[in-house]
Amino acid sequence: MRLSWPHLTWRKANWPARTYHARAADGSYTYTVDHDGNLWTLRAWHNGTPVPLGYPTARSAAALQQLADDHAAANASL
Numbered sequence: 001m002r003l004s005w006p007h008l009t010w011r012k013a014n015w016p017a018r019t020y021h022a023r024a025a026d027g028s029y030t031y032t033v034d035h036d037g038n039l040w041t042l043r044a045w046h047n048g049t050p051v052p053l054g055y056p057t058a059r060s061a062a063a064l065q066q067l068a069d070d071h072a073a074a075n076a077s078l
Contacts, residue, residue: 003020008031008072022068024076028075029045029072029075031044031072040057040058040059041055046075053071
């Protein structure tokens with residue numbers, strides 16, 4: 001799993017085993033990618049409030065990490 005992206009750096013969570021977190025540089029957005037045994041799911045928050053991304057899923061964590069990185073980049077320029 002790639003942990004360094006242009007706008008986010010991912011870190012492994014302590015629990016559950018296949019969960020990763022990232023935070024935008026200014027700290028306003030946080031992202032989680034976790035695995036349910038079948039698919040990876042992306043969730044996002046803005047200052048603690050859930051962001052309606054529609055809970056995208058993928059077989060690859062990298063696809064969701066890219067989506068989160070793009071989201072962080074778009075919101076960093078606002």
